[in-house]
């Protein structure tokens with residue numbers, strides 16, 4: 001058996017009106033690996049990440065994450081998977097506007113019914129890890145874009161997921177801020193021992209990734225060598 005954390009086999013996705021967004025994609029990601037997925041707009045990156053994370057279902061093919069066959073889980077199984085196994089980060093941050101930074105980070109732990117002391121400790125640790133120890137009580141609108149994405153990263157890691165899925169995490173950031181967020185992702189993948197799949201156009205992450213997969217028109221085009 002493979003020791004891969006993520007095993008994707010023969011994934012096809014047909015959207016209505018005949019758009020074939022993925023045309024038989026297979027890939028593996030191993031524990032602790034940072035895998036960048038690049039490809040121009042419309043190449044299928046978001047579709048692929050949504051299928052791996054159980055946010056959508058494929059037309060054909062299978063996805064296994066941490067030994068769970070995502071593509072055959074029912075709604076309850078998908079909820080457990082998204083709460084316990086996978087952390088998500090999106091381009092648009094997705095923070096809850098009325099909650100402070102620390103409350104946003106605490107949400108997944110509330111959903112997982114972690115006790116208050118454990119939750120508060122983990123929130124403090126994570127906000128320090130992303131460099132926001134002095135911003136814990138600020139709401140999203142009082143934070144910069146880069147700071148918002150730091151909160152989103154801390155939230156994604158709250159329940160110690162085995163897999164981090166990030167879809168264009170720097171898409172709304174200027175290039176300097178983007179570079180810092182990418183370095184932070186690299187550090188967090190190391191310090192938290194998480195596996196990450198990151199869709200990006202950003203050259204700064206491509207250089208930091210262990211592996212780079214290129215999607216073109218719904219198929220994986222090339223896999224560049226591990227960068228060490």
Ligand SMILES: Nc1ncnc2c1ncn2[C@@H]1O[C@H](COP(=O)(O)OP(=O)(O)OP(=O)(O)O)[C@@H](O)[C@H]1O
Nearest residue numbers: 015016019021039040041042043044045046047048
């Ligand atoms: N819900 C949908 N219904 C129909 N077609 C869709 C839908 N979502 C995506 N597509 C199409 O599927 C293809 C792949 O889209 P996808 O969003 O996965 O690409 P992407 O590489 O993430 O693009 P971007 O970098 O612009 O986010 C595109 O041709 C897109 O127009």
